Amino acid sequence: MRILDTFDEELIAQLRAQDEFFWLDLIAPSAEEIQRIGTALGWHPLSIEDTQRMGQRPKLDVYGDGALLVLQAAIAAHPEDENDHPLEEVHCHLTGDYVITVHGGRFTDLSQVRTLLQNSTSPKTERYYVYKIIDVIVDSYFPVLSDLDEEINALEDAIVAGGGRKELQQTFGLKRLLLTLRRAVVPMRDLFARQVEVITDLAGLEADSHDYFRDIYDHLIRITDELDGYHDMVAGCTDLYLSMVANRQGETSKQLAIIASIFLPLSFLTGFFGMNFDWSIAHVLSGPWSFFLLGIGSMVISGAIMWWWFRRKGWTGNDE
Structure with missing residues (x-):
């Protein structure tokens, strides 16, 4: 098993001739580089075109003995409600001979996993590498979810303490972020629910690979449930904000009513003596x-x- 970070055509041809599985992790390659790699490895033209353009929704396209798996990784930011670009698209070209990942420079988790696996001395199977790559992409949502939990709790406390327009804008920002994350996670969850067997059927991957991918599916279900829960909490923050505004308006109306009631007999007395x-x-x-x-x-x-x-x-x- 070899892990590469640059495309060396001679080395890759040698590895394929020796039937040695390898992982090539490409960070922000140009369209010309993708075309050259795809041509050398015999990728389908549509697979090359999708990777060159990016901007794809999560999907799994099978071309002969290979497949293109498009996933969306999460990028954490602080604070999360100001995270304008929370997703990073990752393309995984899978076959029984290799796995090639293509992504932007913002997603550093794969680089960390690459270093970790390179330093590991215990033998790993091909299915483990495929699982680990997909797993780190899916698990990138958990730090974002952790930040969201803290921010939503802080937002609730700020609203109860008398939050204003800033807290309302923060609420809308969190709503937009949650919808963006959910639009990425739900297609991935459905993909692994219906098409996971397609990945396990790729030539060269062991028959028990579905045991690994079931774990990824469980993580996606958990992420979806947490996103739905946080969406309900943010909606509750909106209701809480409106309730606090209504309470403040009620207090103001009550104070004005008290002042008006006190001045009512005073107006009568001054009017009586004046007339x-x-x-x-x-x-x-x-x-x-x-x-x-x-x-x-x-x-x-x-x-x-x-x-x-x-x-x-x-x-x-x-x-x-």
């Missing part, structure tokens, strides 16, 4: 003390009574 001003100063408010006692005093007493009544009903305190 009967001549009679009041001739018969009632004839002295300074009567003015303060009957005029100002009645207004203070009415306001105090209203405030006492509101306090007794519990309308002036908070809801805790």
Whole structure:
């Protein structure tokens, strides 16, 4: 078993002549390089075209004894709601003689696995390498899910503490991210549910390879379930935000209603004395003390009574 990171046509021809399985990991190759590699290895023209263009949805296309497996790997970022490019497309060309992966430079997990396998001294079978490559692509979603769990919990706390427009924008960002991830994971889950036997039937792979791919399918089901759960949590954050806004509006309306209620008797008293001003100063408010006692005093007493009544009903305190 050989692991390569550059295309050496003579070495690869030698490995194929010796019937030695190899893994070639290509990072951001040009269209000309893909054409040269595909021609040398006898790839189907459609397989070469798909790899040159990228932008493919997760799929499995079989061409004779080989297959093109297109997967989407996840790229973590901090914070996740500002992750504008959370996916990295990975093309896996599979046969019983080799596996060739093509991906961009942002996805470094395959490079780490390549180094780990190169340093390993225990013998590995071909099916293990194929499984390990696909497994590391699928497992790249778990760090993103871990970050999402922390961010959603922090978002809920921020909204309860009185979040504003920033938290609302963060909620929408997380919704978009979750939908993007789900559009990538669900096709991969369906692919391994229906077409995993196609990979195991490739010439050269052992018959028990489906045991490895069943583990990948289980991981995809778990990722899908967690994405659905996080989507419900983010939707709950939206409902929580709207509820908090409604509560604040209710508190403001209640405060305005209390102020209006207090000023209602004051308006009546000032209106009454104003409309009967001549009679009041001739018969009632004839002295300074009567003015303060009957005029100002009645207004203070009415306001105090209203405030006492509101306090007794519990309308002036908070809801805790």
